[in-house]
Amino acid sequence: MFVLLNLKAYDCDPVAIAEVAQEVSEDSGTRIAVAPQSARLESVADTGVETWAQHVSPVDHGSHTGSALAESAAAAGASGTLLNHSEKRRRLADIDGGLQAAERAGLETVVCANNREQCKAVAALGPEAVAIEPPALIGGQQSVSTADPDVVTEAVKAVDEIDDSIPVLCGAGISTGEDVESARGLGASGVLLASGVAKADEPESILQDLVAPIS
Numbered sequence: 001m002f003v004l005l006n007l008k009a010y011d012c013d014p015v016a017i018a019e020v021a022q023e024v025s026e027d028s029g030t031r032i033a034v035a036p037q038s039a040r041l042e043s044v045a046d047t048g049v050e051t052w053a054q055h056v057s058p059v060d061h062g063s064h065t066g067s068a069l070a071e072s073a074a075a076a077g078a079s080g081t082l083l084n085h086s087e088k089r090r091r092l093a094d095i096d097g098g099l100q101a102a103e104r105a106g107l108e109t110v111v112c113a114n115n116r117e118q119c120k121a122v123a124a125l126g127p128e129a130v131a132i133e134p135p136a137l138i139g140g141q142q143s144v145s146t147a148d149p150d151v152v153t154e155a156v157k158a159v160d161e162i163d164d165s166i167p168v169l170c171g172a173g174i175s176t177g178e179d180v181e182s183a184r185g186l187g188a189s190g191v192l193l194a195s196g197v198a199k200a201d202e203p204e205s206i207l208q209d210l211v212a213p214i215s
């Protein structure tokens with residue numbers, strides 16, 4: 001199982017969380033990546049943790065003021081990027097452009113989707129993985145794997161119909177080892193999470209509990 005920790009724009013110390021995530025990853029043997037704000041990519045990558053961008057723009061080098069150039073994320077130490085997160089929704093053409101930019105820069109990709117139809121559409125673009133995240137459950141107290149398990153199983157089926165080599169991750173409300181275990185039981189190959197760790201007083205104990213059933 002892959003644990004992708006999206007720090008969004010939460011008021012947290014990305015380096016301290018990265019150091020903890022790397023320690024838990026090494027101790028447990030669980031793959032954990034951290035996606036900080038782009039300005040903190042390099043300092044997070046310097047901790048040795050697997051580091052991801054939260055988004056890259058569908059552009060190449062050139063006059064693109066304010067863009068998030070994939071090559072810059074890679075140069076800062078990112079090895080992957082999220083695309084089309086529900087808080088950074090893109091048009092299908094721009095998701096495709098973002099995938100091409102990520103591929104050009106050597107970044108692994110997880111493309112987010114709200115429902116099974118969107119899962120099929122983005123899977124057709126050929127990402128390394130698709131993440132199902134029902135927006136209504138994001139940031140909440142109930143995890144997608146318990147509040148709406150069918151959305152996970154439907155997403156896995158939908159992506160399998162397009163390309164059964166593309167793994168499906170799930171996110172929204174994930175915060176415990178039980179949530180992760182349930183997600184795996186529903187066919188997910190990983191989880192995305194944010195507030196359960198970014199807003200925690202003790203991120204290390206949250207992460208240790210999170211990976212306990214899968215390590």
Ligand code: G3P
Binds near residue numbers: 006138139193194
């Ligand atoms: O990218 C993962 C994120 O959207 C999930 O948020 O706070 O429900 O873990 P959260």
